[in-house]
Amino acid sequence: MFNTGxxxxxxxxxxxxxxxxxxxxxxxxxxxxxxxxxxxxxxxxGMALGTAYYHFPSKEAIIAAYxxxxxxxxxxxxxxxxxxxxxxxxxxxxxxRSKIELLQGDRKLIGVIFRYTGDPLHPxxxxxxxxxxxQQQTVETIGLALRGERFSREVAELLPMALWSLxxxxxxxxxxxxxxxxxxxxxxxxxxxxxxxxxxxVVRQPLLSPxxxxxxxxxxxLLDAAQINLTLPKT
Amino acid sequence: MFNTGxxxxxxxxxxxxxxxxxxxxxxxxxxxxxxxxxxxxxxxxGMALGTAYYHFPSKEAIIAAYxxxxxxxxxxxxxxxxxxxxxxxxxxxxxxRSKIELLQGDRKLIGVIFRYTGDPLHPxxxxxxxxxxxQQQTVETIGLALRGERFSREVAELLPMALWSLxxxxxxxxxxxxxxxxxxxxxxxxxxxxxxxxxxxVVRQPLLSPxxxxxxxxxxxLLDAAQINLTLPKT
DNA sequence: GTCTATACGTGGATAGAC
DNA sequence: GTCTATCCACGTATAGAC
Numbered sequence: 376m377f378n379t380g381x382x383x384x385x386x387x388x389x390x391x392x393x394x395x396x397x398x399x400x401x402x403x404x405x406x407x408x409x410x411x412x413x414x415x416x417x418x419x420x421g422m423a424l425g426t427a428y429y430h431f432p433s434k435e436a437i438i439a440a441y442x443x444x445x446x447x448x449x450x451x452x453x454x455x456x457x458x459x460x461x462x463x464x465x466x467x468x469x470x471x472r473s474k475i476e477l478l479q480g481d482r483k484l485i486g487v488i489f490r491y492t493g494d495p496l497h498p499x500x501x502x503x504x505x506x507x508x509x510q511q512q513t514v515e516t517i518g519l520a521l522r523g524e525r526f527s528r529e530v531a532e533l534l535p536m537a538l539w540s541l542x543x544x545x546x547x548x549x550x551x552x553x554x555x556x557x558x559x560x561x562x563x564x565x566x567x568x569x570x571x572x573x574x575x576x577v578v579r580q581p582l583l584s585p586x587x588x589x590x591x592x593x594x595x596x597l598l599d600a601a602q603i604n605l606t607l608p609k610t
Numbered sequence: 611m612f613n614t615g616x617x618x619x620x621x622x623x624x625x626x627x628x629x630x631x632x633x634x635x636x637x638x639x640x641x642x643x644x645x646x647x648x649x650x651x652x653x654x655x656g657m658a659l660g661t662a663y664y665h666f667p668s669k670e671a672i673i674a675a676y677x678x679x680x681x682x683x684x685x686x687x688x689x690x691x692x693x694x695x696x697x698x699x700x701x702x703x704x705x706x707r708s709k710i711e712l713l714q715g716d717r718k719l720i721g722v723i724f725r726y727t728g729d730p731l732h733p734x735x736x737x738x739x740x741x742x743x744x745q746q747q748t749v750e751t752i753g754l755a756l757r758g759e760r761f762s763r764e765v766a767e768l769l770p771m772a773l774w775s776l777x778x779x780x781x782x783x784x785x786x787x788x789x790x791x792x793x794x795x796x797x798x799x800x801x802x803x804x805x806x807x808x809x810x811x812v813v814r815q816p817l818l819s820p821x822x823x824x825x826x827x828x829x830x831x832l833l834d835a836a837q838i839n840l841t842l843p844k845t
Numbered sequence: 846g847t848c849t850a851t852a853c854g855t856g857g858a859t860a861g862a863c
Numbered sequence: 864g865t866c867t868a869t870c871c872a873c874g875t876a877t878a879g880a881c
Contacts, residue, residue: 412857413856414855422866423866424857424866428857428858429865434857486728486729487728490725490729492782493725494721502782502786550730551730551738562835563835566831566835577821586812586815589808590805590809593804593808596801597801600794600797600798601798647872657849660851661848664846664847664848667874
C-alpha cells in the first residue's frame with residue numbers, strides 16, 4: 376500500500392525489464408517478430424543474452440506482455456471515451472475502431488497471436504486456458520458498450536461471444552488488409568455493426584418471435600452441448 | 611499417357627520420397643510435429659539427412675503434402691459415397707463427418723495448419739495465396755452436397771463460404787475436443803447442420819422475404835466491400 | 846539425378862560462475 | 864541480476880559415390 380522504500384530495488388529490475396521490452400518492441404516493429412532474435416534484443420538493450428532471458432523466459436513472453444499492455448490501454452481508452460456516446464452502435468463503433476487504431480502500427484506483430492491457436496495446451500493459445508483472463512477482459516471491455524441496454528435472455532446470452540468473435544475477426548482481417556491506412560478494416564467494422572444492429576432489430580420484433588426464438592434457442596443449445604461458453608471450448 | 615518405361619526411374623525417387631513421408635507421418639503421430647526433427651525422420655527412414663531434405667525442402671513441406679493427401683482422400687471418399695444419399699443435409703453430414711473420421715487419429719497434426727494463419731505471406735497460411743488451390747478444392751468437395759439444389763441468387767452466393775467456414779470451425783473444435791472419440795465434435799456437426807437447414811428454411815419462406823432479403827443483401831455487400839470472396843481476403 | 850557423410854551458421858533456451 | 868559459455872535443433876552447404 377505505502378511506499379515502503381523498497382520501491383527503489385524493485386525499480387532496478389523493473390527498469391531493466393522495461394529496457395528489454397522497449398528494445399524488443401522497437402525491433403519487432405522494424406523487422407517483425409521472427410526476424411528479431413533474442414541476441415538482437417539483448418544487444419540493442421545493451422546487455423548480455425542471459426540477462427534478457429532472466430527478465431523474459433522466452434521471446435513469446437515479450438509478446439504476451441505486449442498483448443496485456445494493449446488490452447490495458449484499450450480498456451482505459453474505452454472507459455475514458457464512453458460517456459460521450461449514447462447509442463450502443465456508436466459505442467461499439469468507437470470500441471472496435473479504437474482497438475484497430477491502437478494496433479495499426481503493429482500489423483507485423485499481431486499475427487503472432489494467431490500462431491498458437493492450433494495448439495490447445497500452449498499458454499498463448501487464443502482459445503486455451505492460458506489466455507482466459509485476457510479474453511475475459513476483452514469481452515468485458517466490449518460489453519461496456521451494452522451497459523444499460525435491455526435484451527431478451529436469449530440475446531443477452533449470445534451477444535457477448537458473438538461480439539468477441541466479430542472483434543477477433545476484424546483483427547484477423549486487419550492482418551490481411553493491405554489497403555491504405557487499413558480503410559477496408561474500418562469499413563468492415565462499420566458495416567458489420569450496421570448488420571448487427573439490423574439483426575438485433577429483427578430479433579426484437581415481437582411479430583417475428585415464432586421464427587426467431589426457435590433459432591436462437593437452437594444456437595444456444597448447440598453452444599451448450601459443445602461446451603462453448605464465453606471462454607470458448609474447455610480443454 | 612502410356613507407360614513408357616521411364617516409370618521405373620521416376621519410381622525410384624518417388625519411392626524414397628514416400629519413405630520419407632511415411633517415416634515422418636509415423637513420427638508426427640507418435641511424438642507430434644514439433645517434437646520430431648528432420649534428423650529423426652531421416653534416421654527412421656534409414657537414410658542421410660540430406661536425402662530427406664532433397665525430397666522435402668522443409669518439415670513444413672511434409673505437412674503440406676499431408677494436407678493435400680487428406681483433401682484428395684476426402685474428395686475421393688465423398689464422390690464414392692454421395693450417390694446413396696439424397697437429402698442435402700444428409701450429404702453435408704456425411705461430408706463433414708467423414709473429414710473428421712479421416713483426421714481423428716491425427717489430432718496432434720492438424721493444429722499445425724492453423725499455425726501460419728496469422729502470417730499472410732506464408733505459403734501455408736490458411737487464408738493466403740499459397741493455399742488457395744487447396745481451399746478451392748475443399749469448397750468444391752463440400753459443394754458436391756448441394757448439386758442439383760436450387761437456391762436464390764443471394765443464398766447461392768453466400769452458402770459456399772458459410773459452409774467452408776463452418777467446416778474450418780469444426781476442425782478447430784476437433785483440436786480442442788477432448789471428449790471420448792471426439793463425440794462432441796460429431797454432435798456439433800449434427801447440430802450445426804440442423805441449424806443450417808432451419809435457417810435455409812426460413813430464408814426460403816416467401817412471407818419473410820421483406821425481412822430476410824435486406825439482411826442477405828447487407829451481408830453480401832459487406833463481403834464485397836471487404837473483398838472477401840470464396841478465397842477470402844486478398845493479399 | 847539420387848544419395849551419403851560431415852561440417853557449418855544461426856537462433857532459442859539454459860547452466861553456472863560471479 | 865548479470866554475464867559467459869554451452870547445448871540443441873533447424874536448415875544449409877559441400878564434396879563425393881553411384
